[in-house]
Amino acid sequence: MTHDTGLIFLGPPGAGKGTQAKLLAEAIDVPHIAIGDILREAIADQTPIGKEFQQYVDRGELVPDRLILDLINDRIQQPDAKKGWILDGFPRNVKQALFLEELLAKLDRSYTIYVVNLEVPEQVLMERLLERGRKDDTPETLSRRLQVHKEATEPVIDFYRDRNKLYSIDGDRSQEEVTKSIEQIVTPAQSGI
Secondary structure (H helix, E strand, C coil), X not given: CEEXXXXXXXXXXXXXXXXXXXXXXXXXXXXXXXXXXXXXHHHHHCCHHHXXXXXXXXXXXXXXHHHHHHHHHHHHCCHHHCCEEEEXXXXXCHHHHHHHHXXXXXXXXXXXXXXXXXXXXXXXXXXXXXXXXXXXXXXXXXXXXHHHHHHHHHHHHHHHHHCCCEEEEECCCXXXXXXXXXXXXXXXXXXXX
């Protein structure tokens, strides 16, 4: 049985999850698995699962959990994820968190799971998201997105807090300071690799 590191990045849109996950993935040599990117790739490549995703996207519906879960199951068992991975954008709800826990228990591996929650004040998130300049981003739509995200992920944060796996990080600092805080959490686990 091998011992791997699994990292889950949580945080609202604009918190810097993707940036931090990419930096850390390079630093500890594990794949950064961004669910949104995998979905877009599968759709662009017109893979069988991508075609199924496309049907939901075309109808403006969320991709069902079972498809996302199949995707995660497949991705974390690929060769580049042998010594660990960073999930970005998953799990989005407690059902997905439970599935991930069950999936990891079935695999013949021992995982140390770290859940990093980037905390950033809403006003700062609004400024960051408005700076991105997407044409459909208005203060009203962004505020709604942040509220929906908060309602959806609070139970996930509680789920991992109850399991003593949650590390909350102040994301309202420079990129370097946030990276350093995350590395301090994960580095002790990496020294055995």
